Amino acid sequence: EWRERQRRDCRARRGSEQRRLETVVRARExxxxxxxxxxxKNIEENRRHESAYLATRNDTTSGTVWDRAMRxxxxxxxxxxxxxxxxxxxxxxxxxxxxxxxAPETIVSV
Numbered sequence: 001e002w003r004e005r006q007r008r009d010c011r012a013r014r015g016s017e018q019r020r021l022e023t024v025v026r027a028r029e030x031x032x033x034x035x036x037x038x039x040x041k042n043i044e045e046n047r048r049h050e051s052a053y054l055a056t057r058n059d060t061t062s063g064t065v066w067d068r069a070m071r072x073x074x075x076x077x078x079x080x081x082x083x084x085x086x087x088x089x090x091x092x093x094x095x096x097x098x099x100x101x102x103a104p105e106t107i108v109s110v
Contacts, residue, residue, distance in 0.1 A: 066098035 056071065073091060097103045 064098070064103075066094065066103060069094060070098050 062068075073094060
């Protein structure tokens with residue numbers, strides 16, 4: 001009788017172990033699917049942003065050369081990062097040139 005009980009317990013343990021392994025496999029697949037879906041969305045969003053950026057970057061007819069240069073510059077505050085050179089003076093100069101109506105329109109003649 002105790003052997004029969006041992007066999008039943010053994011079968012129950014094997015069954016629960018098998019169910020646990022199946023659950024782990026399904027969970028890993030779900031995580032992989034979610035990761036791949038998020039990765040694909042990021043790729044598509046980056047492509048949309050890139051095409052919009054390239055369209056505005058290649059538009060040489062809108063605004064002055066200084067307006068286009070200011071669109072390319074990152075005007076966020078970089079003082080928090082000490083490993084980056086301080087470019088505030090250059091940025092201020094570029095802003096002044098953008099506002100100045102007497103600033104030269106072209107840097108190099110073509």
